[in-house]
Amino acid sequence: MTSIDNDARAPYLVRIDFLIELARRLHIYGTSAQRLEAAVSQVAQRLDIEAQIWSNPTGMLISFADVERGAPHQITQIIRLEPGDTNLGRLAAADAIAEDVLSGKLDIAEGLRAMRALDRPPRVYAKPLAVFSFGLASASVTGLLQHTGWADLCTAAILGVLVGALTVYSETRPRLRDAHEALAAFIVTLAAGAVSSFIAPLSLQGVIVAALIVLMPGLTLTNAVSELTSQQLVSGTARFAGALTILLKLTFGAVAGAHVVGLLGWQALSNADATALPNWVPWLTLLAGSFAFAVLFKAARRDVLLVMASVWLGYLATKLAATLPGADNNTVPTGVFFASMVVTAVSNAYGRYWNRPGALIRVPGIILLVPGSLGFRSFNFVFERDVMLGLDTAFGVITALIALVAGILFGSLLISPRRNL
Template sequence: MSMQELPSFTTAALNTRIAFLIELTRRLHQYGTAAPRLEEAVSSASLRLGLRAEVWSSPTAIILSFADQAQGDDAIAQVTQVIRMPPGDVNLSRLCEVDAIADGVIEGRIGLEEGARHLRHMSKPLTRAQQLGMVFGFALSVFGFAVLMRGSWADALTAALLGGMIGAVMLLAARHPRVALAGEALSALLAALGASLVSAWLVPLRVNVVVLSALIVLVPGMMLTAAVRELSAQHLASGVSRLFGALASMLKLIFGAMVVFAASSWFGLKLPLPTMPPLPAWVQWPSLVLGTFGFALVFLAARRDWLLVALSAMLGYVVAREAGAQFGPAFGVFTGGLVLGAAGNLYARFAHRPGSLVREPGIILLVPGSVGYQTLTYLAQRNVHSGTETAILLVTLLVALVAGLLFGDLLIAPRRSL
């Protein structure tokens, strides 16, 4: 939210101001804003509308309490609102729209009632073009990740096909609550079954690479990172809830894959050793470009922001890779987080738009979601030694990434909440 000379809202009806703020809170939560930034954004907007707000946010509920500043600092809250919502998903285009509407209202360019109406209309479902774009984005991002994992052409193409199918499953899950409850497990089952059948009947694959790549968009690395960051900011209720939500999602993914592998062994399906060599190193760079544009589609960025989102993801990956090659993976992730945190704040300061456009896609290739998936896979296979090693690596990378983002905020102080 911008820091300009603002009009006075003391003459506006209390309920009108509160209705706008409640709708603003709903949309920020719905489009993937983490608890610290949501609470800061709503509290700041409330002050500019002549209200004092107490905000408590968690992944599934928000409590808002409003008091009119005109009644003095000792006034008790006149209105308290409890909002129950499912966990939000990152939607960069609509998050930018919410930010623009909020700025328009605060600066007096948009009326309160008109702003609330615009926010309510944003609850409409995705268009057919957006849905097709998401499916294509799943396929592109999965293809890029499979190449970065040193897969072969067969591995990358199979993973991309399975990634597109998983994108369609997740769109179906968004419309049907019963499917949503088992969406991750169904996706993992589809990925493991498809990779196993292709490897057994068509061309030998690196099955583990294909399965992990196909599921990479669903692996809750972003959720794990947000949970640790909320815990570090003393948002304990939200951080713990998000942490266990990420763990539950990870367990669903692993369960779906393990069911297929166990059934394959029971039915005697033999998986031959892969014969195709990994793709040459030079292929990783064009594949990285394709994958990052895929993330722009998955995150539902507006067309004008596709290049920015792709460049942010590439920046995070290149910085982490180069720094990690010199000083180890943890330092690489820390450096990537620091650069992206500072770059996001810098972009928000000069462009007057959410820094999330740089920060969220930038860390997608840094979050240790694949390490968390491997950790629980090893433990499910009773490989305690490898599971313990990867668990230590997971914690190290999470702490390094969160520390980098926090130091990025110290290097360039954020001027906007989002």
């Protein structure tokens, strides 16, 4: 597709406004730096704009050639933004508007108005559904863990809903928002300790991890390493530091909660005789979890089944890789590498064939592969003065991240992405 005439004739500042709005939205909808810069650069070329963009997790710097005064004068925009959260529905909508502008279905002024119209308030049921999805995601992770029972699953689901309610409540309260990960980890650890001491025996560490799983910055860690491999050194380093900060807050809250449990003298009941979950439960919880991730990633209604299928694709690819010869004895996480490569290739093929963002498949497809819980456990071990076990777990995190990012890179080599989204 080439630039169209009405784009070329549109006022230069209008074209710039449209490009800035597109870049801003890609940022707030969770696009990583290298994908954002590449996508915006391609659109700028199609709109006949000479632009340079530099993106980082907390803002952007965009510079345009000044056509009135000529070289070396430039028009520069500095945009301060909060780190973006994944919003697949609005990402797809913004991409569709850009595609309509480039194809001539909308002129640039109409496209700019349509882009700004995306800032509509959430539906009435959005927040309660998000809170419920926190619980579904926690139950799903519990069902996929080994050596868990019905008490673990129910406790994790209830605590996940509690974490979801706290997260939604803190969104409009800046002081609470900065500390809500630590507070959530403290409450979850304290509540799980009470349940395991007075109500039912639990696999305590697994329940705590499952209840906090949505807050784990596994996807952020993956994006950070992906940016670093793409030579986005500033953005990757900043994003990596942000992910480690979240892990530290979660770990501090969990350690503080465990300390209070110890001070209260609560003794956990033995779960040696606990009955394991039936074999069919993991598949049911995976179905519930895939729906929960579709809600948490804010997928549009038309894409809910696609996002759910993508979660299943990543999980089944991991299971398939486990059957490969030598996979059990391999120190490299073969399943993570194979699954991320398959998911990336499929997402790129979908993007090219359907002319829509491949992120609709790629992001949910790798969500069960990201090593956020391993990072949490690594810091936990260090706080408990078990440094060697903490370092060993940290090495597992690094290995999983390398395998995951390598799979994404190899998947893009197999099938090139469409406009990098």
